[in-house]
Amino acid sequence: MKIKMKLMYAVVLALVTFAFVGCSKDKDEPIQTGGSIDAAVGTYKGKLDLSNTTGPMFDKIVTVTKVSDNTLKVEIGDKALKIPTKEFKVINNMNVSIQTAGVSPEGTFLFDVKNKTLLCQGEKTSTTEVFYTFEGTKQ
Numbered sequence: 560m561k562i563k564m565k566l567m568y569a570v571v572l573a574l575v576t577f578a579f580v581g582c583s584k585d586k587d588e589p590i591q592t593g594g595s596i597d598a599a600v601g602t603y604k605g606k607l608d609l610s611n612t613t614g615p616m617f618d619k620i621v622t623v624t625k626v627s628d629n630t631l632k633v634e635i636g637d638k639a640l641k642i643p644t645k646e647f648k649v650i651n652n653m654n655v656s657i658q659t660a661g662v663s664p665e666g667t668f669l670f671d672v673k674n675k676t677l678l679c680q681g682e683k684t685s686t687t688e689v690f691y692t693f694e695g696t697k698q
Contacts, residue, residue, distance in 0.1 A: 594651035599670040600625050603677050605695020621693050633679055645681045
């Protein structure tokens, strides 16, 4: 009889334990990866480094415009440099950054939402183009 009582207590204890574990009020929130890319749109001033020059050029202007809900266009302000406009497919990374969505043949785009800084690298996509890196702050 004592063994049956101990077994019964063990079963009741197990059922109570499972009842508390199964009745959790925690919700599985979905990971936020979407959002607007509008924060990256604007004019930036900073340092431009070209692969065919000996050093960086300072106080250069870059303009970022929105083409669609997931595409941004980057244009170097100094037309004398003859750097073509680049378009980047981007995502909003939980309002921390707006960045290139995957690997892009055009290069990379990274906008820090908090610091309002831009790091953009334009890849060479033809023989007449140059690789460039721009680091600047939103104006």
